Amino acid sequence: MDCNRMPNQYDSYIVPKNFSRKQEYSFLDNAMMKYLQEKGCLCPCCGGYRPHPSGDPCKPYPSCPHNPLYPEQCCCPGTAGPAEDVxxxxxxxxxxxxxxVVTDNSMFAANATGATIAVILAGTLIPLPSVQSLDAFAVNGANTVFTVPTTGRYYLSYNINLTAGAVLQSQILLNGAAIPASVVNPIVSVSGYSAQVIVNLTAGDTISLQLSGLLGAVVLQNGAGASLAAIRLQ
Structure with missing residues (x-):
């Protein structure tokens, strides 16, 4: 079979003359495709009908004159065109x-008056009446117990500064019990106590600042004598 000598070299398949166009399409079945491929009438790299208009297969070509399987399409792909501007x-x-805004729930309270605190062994709550910024936190009349307004994960911190060193224990109480990570219990006399902790709190919980471990009186510094802060993180 010589594909180059067929009546139309671009229609390199055989169909009866009286077949309609629809019949031509159905006539070119898998068996015929295999036959044409074996005879070298189908391009091995792209499947288009051979020979191509310019002779060599699989280079950039114009549209095939007649390709019943892929009307008005190139037998082989052309080169990519230039990219357009963005x-x-x-x-x-x-x-x-x-x-x-979770940090809408926060509080700060301090004792900046240089107050004297009478400490007992079981513990004494430090009043924090100064510079109160409580947001939605509630406070009792003695300014020692603060009620949490919203359930969440909170950052708590405190500072206590004395006019003279003492061997004391300081802590934040949650519902009356010390938060373990907030406990400062030095073995030598110190005048400054502080700690920070992140805890889960529930609406209605109470927090307080406490000194314990001594039977006697201590004096807070003027200004930053003692403070307690709470900020909801989540």
Whole structure:
């Protein structure tokens, strides 16, 4: 079989003359495709009908004059065209809704008066009446117990500064019990006590600042004598 000597070299398949176009398409079944391939009438790399218009297969060619399987398509792919310029940036989208601000729940209270605290062995709560910024936290009349307004994960911190060193224990109480990580219990006399901790708190819980471990009186420094802060993180 000589593909180059067929009546139309681009229609390199055999069909009866009285077949309609629809019949031609169905006539070119798998067996015929295999036969044409074996005879070298199909391009081995792209499957297009051979010979190609310019002779050599699989190079950039124009559209095939007649290709019943792929009408008006090239027998082989051409080279990629040049990239176009990047289009302009589209307009900015609408701003999304504001997310929750968890740090809306926070508090700070201090004792800046240079107060004298009568400490007992079982523990004495330090009043914090100064510079109160309580947000939604509630405080009792003695300014010693603060009630948590919202359940969450909180960062707690405190500082106690005395006018003279003493061997004491300091801690934050949660519902009347010491938070272990907040306990400072030095073995020598010191005048400064501080700690930070992150804990889960439930609405209605109470927190307090306490000194214990001594039967006697200590004097807080003026200004930053004692303070307690709470900030909800989550």
């Amino acid at each position: 289009g302009p940036t589209g307009p900015a989208g609408d701003m999304g809704p504001a997310g929750p």
